Amino acid sequence: MITLTENADNADNPVLRRLIAAEIAQTGGRIPFARFMELALYAPEEGYYTSRVGLIGAKGDFYTAPHLTPAFGQLIARQLAEFWRRLGEPPKFQLVEMGAGQGLLASDILTHFYQQEKELWPGLSYTIVERSKSLQEGQRRRLLAVPDGATLLPKVSWRDLDEFEPGSVVGGCFSNELVDAFPVHLIQLVEGEWREVYVGLNPAGDFEEETGPLSTSSLATYFEAAHLDPTRYEEGYRTEINLAALDWMQQVAQVIAQGYILTIDYGYQAERRYHPRRQTGTLQTYNGHTVGDNPYLNVGHQDITAHIDFTALIKQGEAAGLKTEGFTTQMAFLGGLGIANLLLELSTSTKRPPKEVMAEYNALQRLINPTAMGNFGVLIQSKGVAAATAPLAGLSLSFI
Numbered sequence: 001m002i003t004l005t006e007n008a009d010n011a012d013n014p015v016l017r018r019l020i021a022a023e024i025a026q027t028g029g030r031i032p033f034a035r036f037m038e039l040a041l042y043a044p045e046e047g048y049y050t051s052r053v054g055l056i057g058a059k060g061d062f063y064t065a066p067h068l069t070p071a072f073g074q075l076i077a078r079q080l081a082e083f084w085r086r087l088g089e090p091p092k093f094q095l096v097e098m099g100a101g102q103g104l105l106a107s108d109i110l111t112h113f114y115q116q117e118k119e120l121w122p123g124l125s126y127t128i129v130e131r132s133k134s135l136q137e138g139q140r141r142r143l144l145a146v147p148d149g150a151t152l153l154p155k156v157s158w159r160d161l162d163e164f165e166p167g168s169v170v171g172g173c174f175s176n177e178l179v180d181a182f183p184v185h186l187i188q189l190v191e192g193e194w195r196e197v198y199v200g201l202n203p204a205g206d207f208e209e210e211t212g213p214l215s216t217s218s219l220a221t222y223f224e225a226a227h228l229d230p231t232r233y234e235e236g237y238r239t240e241i242n243l244a245a246l247d248w249m250q251q252v253a254q255v256i257a258q259g260y261i262l263t264i265d266y267g268y269q270a271e272r273r274y275h276p277r278r279q280t281g282t283l284q285t286y287n288g289h290t291v292g293d294n295p296y297l298n299v300g301h302q303d304i305t306a307h308i309d310f311t312a313l314i315k316q317g318e319a320a321g322l323k324t325e326g327f328t329t330q331m332a333f334l335g336g337l338g339i340a341n342l343l344l345e346l347s348t349s350t351k352r353p354p355k356e357v358m359a360e361y362n363a364l365q366r367l368i369n370p371t372a373m374g375n376f377g378v379l380i381q382s383k384g385v386a387a388a389t390a391p392l393a394g395l396s397l398s399f400i
């Protein structure tokens with residue numbers, strides 16, 4: 001049995017902590033870790049993502065690519081515009097951004113389309129699928145605050161994924177750092193068998209882990225598919241299983257009639273993701289730009305994430321009728337979309353103050369840094385799209 005208790009510096013949301021403790025008490029004394037993470041991040045109005053707006057960026061807990069530079073959104077927009085062209089320039093083109101955070105990517109993409117894609121713009125609609133109501137409000141405010149906001153906002157609507165008609169989207173569904181934020185099941189090898197990690201309470205009322213039988217047979221199915229054969233792993237090996245990612249993939253595949261799915265996130269293909277040497281898994285917490293590994297601290301005030309298994313998304317997508325267009329790194333993806341030209345333009349720029357040029361150079365460099373964001377995975381899948389002779393621009397260098 002493992003005990004992970006509060007420490008003296010713990011600064012969690014006491015209402016959320018009580019809410020989780022009450023659910024534990026009401027459900028026989030323990031809940032699967034996945035349920036703990038679900039509540040910690042998304043409990044209505046009290047979870048990490050549902051109770052606040054400014055969690056990303058310099059004043060938040062972590063950075064994402066859109067918070068480094070608008071160039072990220074502009075490069076993504078180039079890829080999305082290529083989707084439109086490959087689809088034969090349909091008069092109505094729908095983009096669906098899933099997990100839009102503070103709305104920076106949306107405002108950068110829409111600004112780019114408004115200014116640079118005059119033919120695509122009239123038929124464009126932009127739907128945001130965002131679980132957190134407080135972030136939805138923040139996204140609306142952000143869109144209104146940008147220079148062309150009053151023109152951009154009418155293009156945007158908010159909708160849950162299960163509110164889309166099946167086979168209704170002609171366009172592209174995309175996300176940046178969404179799937180790593182789904183609640184994961186935690187598993188551990190105990191006496192040669194996979195057991196699930198549950199969260200209970202010790203006599204002092206602190207969260208306490210214990211292992212038990214698998215809470216759902218879907219985990220055993222996943223072990224088979226990902227070749228998580230217990231004999232390959234050492235006693236105590238711990239890792240995360242993102243079952244929510246599979247349901248999500250299936251739902252996204254269903255809503256598309258014709259188009260592409262672009263997924264950017266940290267993670268690897270299964271063999272690397274579940275390598276026997278990755279003994280303690282990939283679960284991480286982010287609080288005030290400090291990375292940690294204890295999800296029971298700062299409950300409701302820190303992000304909890306796990307690296308994603310791209311192989312699972314690929315297989316699930318193919319089972320749901322998607323074609324895998326390719327998988328690459330963010331560095332190669334942005335390379336294919338022309339980030340080198342942006343760097344070149346910057347180095348010959350005489351109009352901007354040197355300080356500003358340096359800041360933009362650093363931001364672009366961070367997007368492609370091979371030891372950080374540059375090593376993120378980029379997966380593109382498609383449905384109902386005619387085969388093309390050349391790869392998509394972002395997949396000029398694909399690893400599958």
Ligand SMILES: C[S@@+](CC[C@H](N)C(=O)[O-])C[C@H]1O[C@@H](n2cnc3c(N)ncnc32)[C@H](O)[C@@H]1O
Pocket residue numbers: 049056064065066067098099100101102105129130131132135175176177178181182
């Ligand atoms: C790590 S943030 C990334 C935000 C943004 N994409 C960015 O790059 O800055 C994860 C986002 O996904 C949202 N989210 C998590 N689960 C979701 C779900 N099932 N459906 C829609 N949005 C979700 C969170 O509320 C949050 O906005």
